Amino acid sequence: MPFQDVFGHRRIVDLLARSVACDSLPPSLVFAGPEGIGKRLVAVAVAQALNCLQPRPRKTEAGAAASDACGTCAACTRIARGVHPDVLIVEPGDSGAIKIEQARDIVDRAAYRPFEGKRRVVIIDDADALLPAAQNALLKTLEEPPSLSAFILVTARPDVLLPTVRSRCPRLNFRPLSPQELAEALVARGRSRTDAVAVAASADGSLGRALEASAEAFVEAREVAEQVLTHAAGVFEPRRRIEGAKELLAHTGGSGASDREQLAIHLRAMASLLRDVELLSVHADASALANPDVRPALERLTAAYQGDRGVRAFGAIDRALVALERNAGVKIVADWLVLAL
Numbered sequence: 539m540p541f542q543d544v545f546g547h548r549r550i551v552d553l554l555a556r557s558v559a560c561d562s563l564p565p566s567l568v569f570a571g572p573e574g575i576g577k578r579l580v581a582v583a584v585a586q587a588l589n590c591l592q593p594r595p596r597k598t599e600a601g602a603a604a605s606d607a608c609g610t611c612a613a614c615t616r617i618a619r620g621v622h623p624d625v626l627i628v629e630p631g632d633s634g635a636i637k638i639e640q641a642r643d644i645v646d647r648a649a650y651r652p653f654e655g656k657r658r659v660v661i662i663d664d665a666d667a668l669l670p671a672a673q674n675a676l677l678k679t680l681e682e683p684p685s686l687s688a689f690i691l692v693t694a695r696p697d698v699l700l701p702t703v704r705s706r707c708p709r710l711n712f713r714p715l716s717p718q719e720l721a722e723a724l725v726a727r728g729r730s731r732t733d734a735v736a737v738a739a740s741a742d743g744s745l746g747r748a749l750e751a752s753a754e755a756f757v758e759a760r761e762v763a764e765q766v767l768t769h770a771a772g773v774f775e776p777r778r779r780i781e782g783a784k785e786l787l788a789h790t791g792g793s794g795a796s797d798r799e800q801l802a803i804h805l806r807a808m809a810s811l812l813r814d815v816e817l818l819s820v821h822a823d824a825s826a827l828a829n830p831d832v833r834p835a836l837e838r839l840t841a842a843y844q845g846d847r848g849v850r851a852f853g854a855i856d857r858a859l860v861a862l863e864r865n866a867g868v869k870i871v872a873d874w875l876v877l878a879l
């Protein structure tokens with residue numbers, strides 16, 4: 539996908555397009571930012587821009603000269619399909635880790651001149667999965683890459699990388715997409731605007747997540763989220779408070795992984811409502827709301843959750859989501875959360 543078709547991340551994409559045009563791209567980069575917001579897509583766009591057979595000159599938003607891929611030549615299509623011999627995409631194996639053998643293989647292959655392209659590009663996705671020994675094996679290559687090679691480490695957890703790796707790779711921080719940008723991206727992919735707005739509200743800035751979610755499931759999740767927040771706001775006695783956890787566990791009862799994802803959907807819907815509550819309590823512009831269609835419910839929640847309590851609840855949801863990512867049991871997480879709201 540050429541740079542110009544990437545949704546959002548305009549500042550970063552312009553910077554990269556300009557660097558490609560004036561051949562000043564740093565040889566090793568870290569793309570950091572939450573999951574599912576398009577970091578890997580942008581890394582592939584860089585590989586295409588560097589190797590396109592018919593590159594297109596274009597201007598950045600600020601009017602600087604930049605270069606973009608055509609997206610349709612043989613090089614662009616092979617890179618997009620992951621079969622270009624000079625563009626290497628490395629991912630964690632079944633073990634969930636990127637092992638030292640993979641790192642050594644990268645080092646070996648990067649030492650050759652490109653076979654047919656102009657630049658060899660090595661994209662390491664989920665780079666935080668690199669075992670420390672694998673990171674050490676890459677160090678020298680990241681510091682002084684062979685002249686025609688470029689490395690892009692894509693990660694949602696840049697702080698897990700060794701300091702020695704981080705210090706050798708300039709980092710570009712990708713931000714979550716705004717609900718408006720997400721909605722636009724969904725409309726461009728054929729969703730109706732009403733659907734797109736509803737889904738974008740719960741996706742937490744992740745296009746990947748938004749594409750998976752259906753509007754119907756989202757509306758349901760938001761109803762659960764609202765009920766749980768309302769219950770917690772009005773009930774103080776812990777034993778009764780914990781009854782709210784049952785609601786939060788609606789539609790679970792399947793496998794561990796699908797239960798965790800279901801609970802996470804409810805939690806993200808809660809976070810989305812609380813973000814809007816925060817906006818309403820500071821009288822922010824209504825166009826910034828992610829859930830403008832349930833405004834009366836938001837106003838009811840604002841009475842209970844504005845200020846410190848909302849911040850605390852938001853933090854608790856965040857911790858609960860992290861716990862789920864680390865495979866915590868859904869019942870424990872739900873019980874803990876309703877008490878912490």
Ligand SMILES: [Zn+2]
Pocket residue numbers: 589590591592593607608609610611612613614615
């Ligand atoms: Zn091309």
